[in-house]
Amino acid sequence: MNKQTLKKPFLLVAGLLVTSGIFAACASNAPSCAGPQSKNLASAINTSQTSLATGCQAHFDRYFDDLLTIAEGDPKPENKRAFSEFLVWSSDQGLLSNRQAEDYYNRYFNVKFMSMKGDYNNCSHTCPNKQRVLFNMERELSDKERGLLKVSLDNAGYNRADQLYQEVELVLEATCTACSAGR
């Protein structure tokens, strides 16, 4: 009887120890997914690639944002290439689809607006949603300011994007007025 009463707490403690051991093992295997610490873009990209390839793919947006912040600290035209290569790598690794990679790159580093895309004509597709399209373009323009101006020092590119936004605003106003007059 005495032996049995002694055995029970012993088994309980042993069970607890085993369970905590399992949890500890799991915790040590889970990636920390911490952001890149280096202020050098190339090494920050390397760190991010390692993290993304080892289970942190769910945090892609945050890594991309961190890399942009790091690149803002050392802006230069070559940064465009670095981001392009990083996105191509992400696509090759299956972290992003090819379209997602294109969307990321063009949103930040291209003059054209990804928020002004569509397969239908302007009268039927763009005009009914004109305000939303222009609002999205305005938000994209601020991303282009970051990518083109603050990261890549591409002043001409950013100015062209800004001018394109204004031209689209004017042309859409006229076109949509003409479309609604024809109904």
Add this chain to the structure above:
Amino acid sequence: MRNAPQRSQAADQKRVPRRALYYACLALLFIGFAAVATQDALANTPTIRLFPTTVVEDLKQTGNVARDMETGLQEIIGRLDQQQELYQESKCDGADNDSGCQRLARQIGATYLEMLTVMDERLPDMEHTVNNTRRSLEKGLRNELGKKMTPWTLQETLIGGKADNPAAASAPTLRGRSGMRLSERFSQYYQLVATSGAKGDQSLAVLASDIYLDMEETSTLIQRTRQEIARATLMEQLNQSFGIITPEMIEVVGGVKSILFGDLESTALVAGPPPGSVEQAYRSPLEQ
């Protein structure tokens, strides 16, 4: 053997024109290739027909009508200015019972009526030509940009396939141009449209949109002005019997002056982009 050097000299002499012929052929080939490539590039660029000849003619006509109205009004407005100056110099403000001042006020009122009459006579012509231009542009914009293009192709047309070309960024937007005579504005529009063959589609789309929106506003303004002229004429005919200058009169004259002859104080300068790098930009394989 003695003939050998002579033969080689003759061969050299033959070779020189032959070499020149080779170079000429190469040059011709190159020119031909360049011409074909240029034609091909032009053929691939979508052309948009926003300015048929009717629009060009309508713009010219509107400019002429505006010039006629300006000429008719210039002399009257000049007279009104002089009369108002005389009224102020004679310290007539507040001296409503003075007979001399009443006479001056009646003269001003009569000139004001004259101005309204000239406007009333000229505005229907103006309205007609403006509406013609507006309708032609409306049709072009609806079909060419509204129905034939997707948002992406519209964007590509505006950018002209040369996103990195700094020259493309130099075309200013024309909206809100004050400080310019009405006839001069139409004359500029006419010049821009008439010489538009040398421009790309991107500036044509912006130009057509700009003129169309301007015509929309002008048309609405003319409609409202015509309604107001009838009311203002009646009011002034009543005022004539009392010899009163109303603040409304002065305001209307000021408005007509700024519309017809421009408001020089508000001339806006179009800022150019800051000097950017003209180096060959990096082109990503992801770029669209």
